[in-house]
Amino acid sequence: MQSRHVESFEDWRNQARQLIAAEISPREVCFRENSSQAELFGATNTPQEKLPAARPFRVDRKFMQLADRVVCHRDVDRYDLLYRILWRLTHGEPKLMQVTVDDDIYRASMMEKAVRRDAHKMKAFVRFCQVETESDREKYVAWHEPDHKVLRLIAPFFARRFRGMDWTILTPDESVSWDGKQFAWGPGVPMSQRPRADSLEELWKTYYASIFNPARLKTKAMKAEMPVRYWKTLPEAELIDDLIRKANTRTESMISHREGVAFTAERYLPEDLTVESFQAGLAQCDACSLCEHATQVIAGEGPVPSRLVLVGEQPGDQEDLVGRPFIGPAGQILNQALQDAGIRRDEVYLTNAVKHFKFEERGKQRLHKRPNVSEVTACHPWLQAEFLLTVPRVVVCLGSTAAQAVLGRGFKIQTSRGQFFSGPHDCEAIATYHPSAALRVRDVKRKEEIIRHLTEDLRRAAEKAKA
Secondary structure, three states: OEEEEOOOHHHHHHHHHHHHHOOOOHHHEEEEOOHHHHHHOOOEOOOOOOOOOOOOOOOOHHHHHHHHHHOOOOOOOHHHHHHHHHHHHHOOOOOHHHOOOOHHHHHHHHHHHHHHHHHHHHHHHOOOEEEOOOOOOOEEEEEOOOOOOOHHHHHHHHHHHOOOOEEEEEOOOEEEEEOOOOEEEEEOOOHHHOOOOOHHHHHHHHHHHHHOOHHHOOHHHHHHHOOHHHHHHOOOHHHHHHHHHOHHHHHHHHHHOOOOOOOOHHHHOOOOOOHHHHHHHHHOOOOOHHHHOOOOOOOOEOOOOOOEEEEEOOOOHHHHHHOOOOOOHHHHHHHHHHHHOOOOHHHOEEEEOOOOOOEEEEOOEEEEOOOOHHHHHHHHHHHHHHHHHHOOOEEEEEOHHHHHHHHOOOOOHHHHOOOEEEOHHHOEEEEEOOOHHHHHOOOHHHHHHHHHHHHHHHHHHHHHHHO
């Protein structure tokens, strides 16, 4: 086997053309970026042989687009993989690129996907600092540690975005500088030599804190999109823990000042609260946009007052058409759970945190869509009014949306299900699974477990309400 040393994608492409022309099969050659790596894999470190001039041939353009990104991956076998695909494309498999289940194509596609994602992260998480220079021109420097060797792939993006600036991006592998006209490439730089903070950093942190919206906070999703390992080079990262810790307080303040969320239904509440005035006011409500698409508003139903009140998330498709809560598939599961718990449905008050059906149209289907914070907030006065009318001893929250509407946004049903807490207007509240959770799982045992927990929690709530 002969070993070929590769400096760049262009170098690999030129050598691959010559090797194909010389009919050198993938089993007879290995590509490495340096000689030491080639020796580790047992290949003979042969001098670069002079090969015949490459005969012209054409390959699928998709392969060249794929190869241009795969070479940025850190996998040491990437050049061998690309040559094996090139060999197959030129030796009887011209449509190989269309066979997505092929092992080589699948592996290359996964590498391309990883590089593409890493390139996106670099665009998002490079932070420039202004540094002092002897010239009159301002100079900006950033340090970034990508997963793969994507700097050459991304440098044109920064040149287009900051065309008139002098800037340098440092990575552990290599560095690049832009003077407004051309690139200058240099060696890699360790993190210890990254530029220090400048006056712009404090300005950036102030701006970040001002645009941070606690009402939209989803910590898990944020860390997935903004991996913690990048935080060491992000000035705003030192603010994040404090911003997350204060999110609930900040959200409550925003709600109380109607800041950043929709208007609530408070203006529709009747001064003299009765069942009739409640229903009349609810029918006129347009505090959020859900009323524009739903068929009708769905009020709660059941005895008033009522010792036991059950709160769900929102009406479903059938509830929206018929005008009653919990009559669809989830309602059937709830009915069975109530019966198993020894509770008559007509003895409890059933309602939802949001009174209009929120959905997404897919052809002729209307698929359930979870209400957001502003929609739950807009509807909250109606839920509070129902508590005033029913004067419950126990409120059962079905699902996380209902639990957070009653017990606060920080409530996590995964960790606090089945426990009693202080509820609204001196009652007690307990959170359990929404019956629709049993419809979403395919595992039979898990479905039975959800229904069993739902039934047990309803039975305990009923016993406490009667006590």
